[in-house]
Amino acid sequence: MLSFTRQAGTVLLVALILVAGVWASWGSAQHVMLTKGRERGTMTVTRCADSTCTGSYAPLSPGSRPRARVVIDRSIAEKKGTRVPVVVKPGTREVVRAGAPGFFHAWVPLGGALLLTAVVIAGGLQRKRLAWVSAGAGGLLLTAAFVTVTF
Template identity: 60%
Template sequence: MPSAVVSSQGAVSALRFGRLAAMGTVAVLILIAGVWASWGTAHHVMLTKGRESGTISVTRCGQDTCSGPYTPVSAGSRARKSVVIEKNVAVRKGQTYTVVIKPGGDEVVRSGPAGVLYAWVPLGGALLLASVVVAGGLRRTRLAWVMAGLGTVLLTAAFAVI
């Protein structure tokens, strides 16, 4: 009978390892997706050296975008009659925002603390989602609470600044 006990313990260990591997992979993929989604905008806002920066005065808003004249602030930047910014809860007609121009066009993204925090909002959501996987699938509650706390702080800060 001892061989049945040993094989049962081996099966339990294999299942536990499989659960840890699967849930760890899911958590890591969620975090990678959050960074990937954030980095598309964040690198324009955070790595501003050599980029044109200035302000946009929003004069028109459509369904998905807003536009207005661009006033340069950085050396080498030129004024533009109209640039386009993504329409979201943080952009309102009649307001002026500091922006950075994306290379190769007339599309801009918000800069400064508001732009940085807004760019990292997808990572904040990914941290919250991954914390559930870490708590339930990996049974690492302390780590899950830290991840959830960081995600909540990031989202709250972005909401407060915007």
């Protein structure tokens, strides 16, 4: 009975971590993946602070309007003068990176959750293969995000 309770608790913990990873990722991922009807364009980075970068927005999609100042979360590739394809979050000045770099960057929290669940699966459930699959998927997702955002 104790073994079943421990396994059930571990499975619930793994599910909670994965749901949290998807939840944290979905805030940005929805704008990158579901672009129909959203404003798309390019942002020219003019200034970066600790956690955000600001710049001007030039529209590419019909119905989108230019903006003098938009804000994007800072990642490793933004430098002054860089032009970044973006999608505008409706009703805000916030933008998210578009295309493959935006897709992978949005799912970084899920990649971290997959790495964390690998440790829980290996230690709590004693399922080494499943733990390696989880770690591999998380590592692949984080590597893809790093490569696409950097280059």
